């Protein structure tokens with residue numbers, strides 16, 4: 001299997017290579033084989049990318065918003081037309097099942113480009129009446145923005161960051177995760193084909209040091225990172241030391257609360273989606289599933305029955321429902337958390353093993369895993385695992401579950417399943433989380449803001465909120481009479 005792109009980086013409208021950079025092997029997680037070799041960006045590549053962005057941005061910002069939007073809309077159309085190829089690249093790079101990458105990855109990026117293509121023209125400053133004189137505000141772009149991606153949704157993340165940035169008149173230098181460098185290059189090609197002027201969307205590859213080089217660069221006005229909390233802390237402090245804007249989309253340990261009166265099959269469906277999709281590598285996953293005591297035993301029984309049926313294996317087979325984890329390190333991490341769950345006294349209700357799959361012996365698979373009898377202090381209930389490991393916790397009443405759900409440093413997401421809608425809204429209002437669902441889980445339409453509170457992040461992606469985060473306000477006072485001067 002080969003997936004070698006033309007070159008490692010995409011700068012100023014073309015591919016460039018600099019073999020002086022550290023080698024960056026691209027591994028297919030289902031087999032462990034190397035499918036491409038790229039190079040981490042050297043300081044020279046990084047400078048070229050930032051300079052290209054700096055030079056291209058002012059003319060782009062002077063276009064009418066609808067003109068910028070038109071380019072994004074054409075790119076959205078190309079993304080959709082090329083969806084099958086992009087899904088294959090994404091599956092080879094992440095290991096996620098093709099039945100997921102066909103519907104959740106490039107299509108989400110396309111939705112995002114399409115949304116911001118139209119929304120930006122309607123996103124304006126305001127006129128403020130001062131009783132004669134007046135003021136108005138302008139929404140101005142920030143300049144050169146940096147996007148830094150995680151491995152789980154590579155093209156979606158590249159789209160969610162670049163679309164509002166570009167729509168608003170900024171330029172972007174994007175660094176994908178070193179684990180999944182391929183699809184951002186495909187997006188860069190698509191932008192060029194759609195007519196995006198050279199230099200406005202650049203892709204540089206590399207590890208954390210390249211990310212830090214971008215964040216610390218004096219030309220860069222804003223950074224948006226999707227990644228873990230420790231990385232977010234480092235990036236935010238470096239950005240803060242230079243007074244840069246920052247959006248942080250970080251990790252979580254989100255609660256999903258199932259009350260006795262919930263629709264059982266829907267609640268289980270939500271819990272499975274919120275733990276097993278993308279082999280559990282989703283930031284907003286509801287990994288602490290609190291189930292009220294009256295429903296608990298039936299919930300667990302049906303959950304295990306349904307989890308047993310998950311088809312795990314060849315991610316390129318359209319019938320496969322769960323592929324491997326992204327790499328060996330992540331597999332080891334998940335295996336060690338499963339051991340910790342057992343050691344801390346949780347009951348392993350299903351899974352927990354590395355499956356042996358013929359033809360995929362070198363892959364990074366793990367069974368979908370359910371722990372019951374989990375208590376709040378256990379490591380599997382406190383730390384983000386980022387794998388298909390669900391913890392089921394029993395609760396008695398509403399006040400208790402709210403307190404327990406909020407007893408975490410994270411605050412990315414939360415969900416409630418109940419037929420009692422006043423209770424649903426009452427509980428959601430008490431939960432410390434930036435993105436919530438009632439009788440659903442993990443749906444992230446572009447029209448809705450996405451992001452976290454507490455340690456899970458700052459700022460929001462998607463919706464008009466993202467345009468606010470990629471712009472700055474200029475306030476203009478306009479005198480309509482004489483200047484009242486004492487001099």
Ligand SMILES: NC(=O)c1ccc[n+]([C@@H]2O[C@H](COP(=O)([O-])OP(=O)(O)OC[C@H]3O[C@@H](n4cnc5c(N)ncnc54)[C@H](O)[C@@H]3O)[C@@H](O)[C@H]2O)c1
Pocket residue numbers: 148149150151152153175176177178206207208209210211212213215225226227228229230231232234235248249250251252282283284384386412451457
């Ligand atoms: N909130 C969200 O939208 C969201 C989405 C997906 C993943 N995540 C989170 O991401 C994590 C998993 O992804 P990951 O392991 O790729 O995260 P990570 O923090 O290891 O890396 C994220 C990105 O930051 C870069 N990076 C690392 N150190 C850096 C530094 N000092 N300066 C600048 N950049 C640096 C990495 O190279 C990578 O591109 C999980 O915690 C998950 O919850 C959050």
Ligand SMILES: C[N+](C)(C)CC=O
Pocket residue numbers: 152153281282283284442444450
């Ligand atoms: C944004 N989302 C939930 C699809 C991917 C986060 O990991």
Ligand SMILES: [K+]
Pocket residue numbers: 026027028029092093094179180181
């Ligand atoms: K990979």
